Amino acid sequence: MTLTNPSSTFKIILGSSSAPRQQILAEMGYEFTIMAADIDEKGIRRENPEELVMTLAEAKADAIMSKLQHIDFQKDDEPTVLITADQVVVYEGIIREKPSNEEEARQFIKGYSGGHAATVGSVFVTNLKTGSRRGGWDKAEIYFHAIPDEVIENLIEEGAVLKVAGGLLSEHPLMSPLIESLVGTADSVMGLPKALTERLIQEVI
Structure with a gap:
């Protein structure tokens, strides 16, 4: 798919199967195709959350580029931009990734009740025509009201919390009313x- 912006025309591949990321990129006015990276995220470990998410986003980009190596993007008139991303939740100094099971998700969410957590997320953008690559990270803090057990059980029964870092699904209709304050942006x-x-896209184009 092709996007026309004021200065150039280019294609975008979003290297993520995340529905929220797809929603946000669409809200930004971009059209895109989707590819999943399929990497062993647990096989990459870093103690620093910012370093971890940056390393994972770059690894996802490398994995997708490996799948696309049979395509000569340099011949295209329009550049193709690959966007990959990663995110962790940091709670009491501990990095949390996707819950491994329902019980872990339950414990994660119970911990947020009346407390707070931070999200650390990365974006890594690659121009597949020129090879130019840029990455960066962003952080937000979420403060919660008390989260009723009934809400926690309903979230776990639905299953979506098992697919997100820290079991944290702040935009969910059951969770969003329980957010006391947000330092940072919802996206x-x-x-x-x-x-x-947006900044990284413009830097590689």
């Missing part, structure tokens, strides 16, 4: 900070 919490993404 950052959802996994694709708009301002950072």
